Amino acid sequence: MDRLTLRRPDDWHLHLRDGAMMRAVLPETTRHFARAIVMPNLVPPVVTGRDAAEYRDRILSAKPKGSKFRPLMTLYLTEETEVRDLRAAADIGLITAVKLYPAGATTNSASGVRDFTKVRRVLENMAQIGLPLCVHGEVTDPEIDIFDREAAFIERVLDPIRRDIPGLRVIMEHVTTSDAVDYVRSGGDDIAATITTHHLVINRNHILAGGIRPHYYCLPVAKRESHRRALVQAATSGDASFFLGTDSAPHTDAAKLQACGCAGCFTATNTLSILAEVFEAAGALDRLEAFTSLNGPAFYRLPVNDGTITLERGDSVTYPAAIDTEDGPVTVFDPGMPLHWRVRD
Numbered sequence: 351m352d353r354l355t356l357r358r359p360d361d362w363h364l365h366l367r368d369g370a371m372m373r374a375v376l377p378e379t380t381r382h383f384a385r386a387i388v389m390p391n392l393v394p395p396v397v398t399g400r401d402a403a404e405y406r407d408r409i410l411s412a413k414p415k416g417s418k419f420r421p422l423m424t425l426y427l428t429e430e431t432e433v434r435d436l437r438a439a440a441d442i443g444l445i446t447a448v449k450l451y452p453a454g455a456t457t458n459s460a461s462g463v464r465d466f467t468k469v470r471r472v473l474e475n476m477a478q479i480g481l482p483l484c485v486h487g488e489v490t491d492p493e494i495d496i497f498d499r500e501a502a503f504i505e506r507v508l509d510p511i512r513r514d515i516p517g518l519r520v521i522m523e524h525v526t527t528s529d530a531v532d533y534v535r536s537g538g539d540d541i542a543a544t545i546t547t548h549h550l551v552i553n554r555n556h557i558l559a560g561g562i563r564p565h566y567y568c569l570p571v572a573k574r575e576s577h578r579r580a581l582v583q584a585a586t587s588g589d590a591s592f593f594l595g596t597d598s599a600p601h602t603d604a605a606k607l608q609a610c611g612c613a614g615c616f617t618a619t620n621t622l623s624i625l626a627e628v629f630e631a632a633g634a635l636d637r638l639e640a641f642t643s644l645n646g647p648a649f650y651r652l653p654v655n656d657g658t659i660t661l662e663r664g665d666s667v668t669y670p671a672a673i674d675t676e677d678g679p680v681t682v683f684d685p686g687m688p689l690h691w692r693v694r695d
């Protein structure tokens with residue numbers, strides 16, 4: 351096969367940031383994606399309906415001319431989130447989901463949740479109206495090894511919440527372990543997971559063996575090879591519980607390359623080429639569309655996109671090593687393998 355037409359894809363987990371960074375990274379996403387779930391971890395975070403409306407308007411005015419891209423907004427759940435404000439934002443279709451960051455788990459998560467009993471009423475209301483909860487699923491307990499934090503989160507936090515609040519619809523974001531894959535697979539209709547592009551490609555050796563590679567550092571941190579294989583298996587299986595959330599998370603090289611560098615891989619630019627390569631290697635090109643374009647809308651109860659994109663296989667496809675922003679260069683994720691599929695203009 352050397353040509354593949356897909357429904358236009360969506361990105362169910364994306365960081366667009368704000369200001370100059372947003373202006374630089376937005377076209378990288380709008381080129382191929384029709385919609386994206388926009389993460390609310392700005393500084394300060396997007397907490398109220400009003401914050402979300404203002405952020406949405408900034409995105410819409412930064413979007414390239416002629417683009418029909420639609421940002422799907424989220425609220426950042428805090429212990430102070432008001433049920434009334436959240437319900438009003440959901441009622442008018444301003445927000446598509448709510449994001450739960452355990453306080454301290456990742457970039458800009460300081461305002462996240464420490465005491466889960468304080469968000470119980472909000473979560474109950476979300477279950478009532480079917481508003482999905484996107485979850486950064488890692489415990490923050492310093493006693494827990496960083497490679498075990500996702501598995502520990504399922505057992506200690508996620509499963510108890512789901513038992514306590516039946517009907518709550520949860521997306522476990524950027525899953526990195528076979529534990530998460532198994533949990534989602536056996537979890538029924540109210541749970542799904544996003545998988546990133548980079549976690550389908552790298553394992554922890556890529557970050558640490560033969561020198562430290564800060565551009566491969568993201569959270570949750572990539573795990574051992576057996577987990578990466580489980581992710582590829584889940585993504586390429588066609589199982590409707592798994593769909594693409596790139597977690598494309600731009601940081602300037604200056605912020606990545608320092609003694610305490612930021613977590614995040616920037617994959618908006620080359621994601622579709624990389625995914626096609628991964629699916630081809632798995633003999634599953636016929637299931638790429640389910641992962642990029644069908645399973646996500648089905649879980650979010652949204653229509654699939656009109657229109658298509660076409661991928662073509664050629665000799666080799668290259669991408670710039672970095673994109674320029676007014677704040678400095680942002681390195682594009684290097685998949686470390688030759689790419690052959692390009693999206694036709």
Ligand SMILES: NC(=O)N[C@@H](CC(=O)O)C(=O)O
Nearest residue numbers: 365456457568569599613614
């Ligand atoms: N994934 C990351 O490593 N970083 C994300 C935050 C997140 O999604 O956890 C970011 O905002 O930079």
Ligand SMILES: [Zn+2]
Nearest residue numbers: 456486569570
């Ligand atoms: Zn996260």
Ligand SMILES: [Zn+2]
Nearest residue numbers: 365389597599
């Ligand atoms: Zn993210």
